[in-house]
Every structure is written in C-alpha cells, then in structure tokens.
Amino acid sequence: MAKIAPQLPIEVDSETGVWTSDALPMLYVPRHFFVNNHMGIEEVLGAEAYAEILYKAGYKSAWHWCEKEAECHGLDGVAVFEHYMKRLSQRGWGLFKIQDIDLDKGTASVKLEHSAFVYVYGKVGRKVDYMFTGWFAGAMDQILEARGSKIRTVAEQVYGGSEEGHDDGLFIVKPL
Numbered sequence: 001m002a003k004i005a006p007q008l009p010i011e012v013d014s015e016t017g018v019w020t021s022d023a024l025p026m027l028y029v030p031r032h033f034f035v036n037n038h039m040g041i042e043e044v045l046g047a048e049a050y051a052e053i054l055y056k057a058g059y060k061s062a063w064h065w066c067e068k069e070a071e072c073h074g075l076d077g078v079a080v081f082e083h084y085m086k087r088l089s090q091r092g093w094g095l096f097k098i099q100d101i102d103l104d105k106g107t108a109s110v111k112l113e114h115s116a117f118v119y120v121y122g123k124v125g126r127k128v129d130y131m132f133t134g135w136f137a138g139a140m141d142q143i144l145e146a147r148g149s150k151i152r153t154v155a156e157q158v159y160g161g162s163e164e165g166h167d168d169g170l171f172i173v174k175p176l
Contacts, residue, residue: 008090021087023072024065031092035120038131047130055134055155062138067146076146077103084139085110092116093132094169105175106144106151110136112169118161127160129169136173152176 011020019026042050062084069087070080078101085096094115101108112129121128136155144151153173160169 006090008087023068031116032120035117038117039120047126051130051133054131055137058131058134059138059141060134062135063142066139066142070142070146077143080143080146081108081139084135088132088135094118094129099170103140103144103147103149106140106149106153106173107175108136108140108173110171110173112161112171113167115161115169118169121162123164124162125164126162127157127169128162129157129160133157133171136171140173 008021010026012018013020019028045053066080066084069083070076073083075083081101082098085098089095094117095113097111097113099109099111112132115129117128117131133155137153140153140155144153152175154176155171155173158170158172159166161167
C-alpha cells in the first residue's frame with residue numbers, strides 16, 4: 001500500500017490551535033478514540049436510538065457543511081455533492097463513491113469502501129455505519145434547496161461491510 005500526504009487543506013491558528021479546512025473549523029482525533037466513544041454511547045442507548053440521534057445531527061451538519069463549502073468554492077448542484085464525498089473520503093471516514101445522482105428526482109446512491117467503523121467493529125452481522133446516513137440526505141436537501149427545488153429526501157443504508165456477504169456499504173437517497 002502506497003502512502004500519500006493528506007490532500008485536505010489544513011490551516012492551524014497559531015494563537016488558538018484551531019484547525020481549519022476550507023471554510024470550517026475541524027477536529028483531528030485518533031480513529032480509535034472516536035469509534036470507542038461511538039461504541040460506548042451505542043452500548044448505553046442502543047444502536048437504533050443512537051442511529052436516530054445521529055441521523056438528525058448528521059443531516060443538520062451536512063446541510064451546514066455543503067452550504068459553507070458551496071459558498072467558499074463557488075460550487076452548486078452535483079459539484080457540491082461530489083466535493084462533499086471527496087472531503088469525507090480525504091478525512092479518513094472511508095472512501096465514498098457516488099454510484100448515481102439525479103437532482104431532478106432527488107435520488108442518489110453512494111458506495112462506502114474501507115469504512116472507519118468496519119475497521120474497528122469488523123464483521124458483526126449488522127450495519128455499523130449508520131452515523132453517515134443523515135449526511136447524505138442533509139447534503140442532498142441543501143443542494144436541492146439552493147436550486148429552488150421543493151423535493152426533500154431521506155437516506156438509508158442498504159447494507160454494510162460489517163455484514164456477511166458484503167465488503168463495502170451502500171447508501172441510497174430518495175424523496176420523502
């Protein structure tokens with residue numbers, strides 16, 4: 001496996017230590033730290049309840065991120081979604097690959113390879129990437145709103161790399 005330097009632009013404020021990528025402040029934490037915290041919360045709340053909380057929070061965050069990045073880079077439409085998937089991939093969450101996207105219909109499908117969650121959880125016979133699900137609908141809805149579309153969407157994970165018979169994950173976005 002070849003190693004490459006990060007492709008994500010990072011600036012660090014010399015006075016505050018705050019990391020910024022593009023137009024947004026960022027946190028840089030070890031994968032095990034983040035996933036262990038995730039697993040601890042899941043253990044207390046249960047995966048289903050935690051997934052619901054993360055869906056709403058992720059939706060809101062993706063909307064905000066796409067809005068700010070579109071402004072920062074002068075992007076619109078599919079280019080915003082592509083940029084979002086690129087940046088998520090560059091941050092180490094996994095490799096997000098758009099399989100299809102149709103803004104007129106409010107649909108998309110995204111394949112996830114090398115999920116940070118699957119690396120830690122392994123094959124556990126259930127979906128463990130649910131944190132990402134709301135991100136796709138939030139991104140899509142922000143893009144649709146910016147285009148003047150009234151369509152709103154919902155996202156779901158079809159399968160994950162943590163399930164038997166699958167090496168990667170698949171998420172779909174569809175109209176409500």
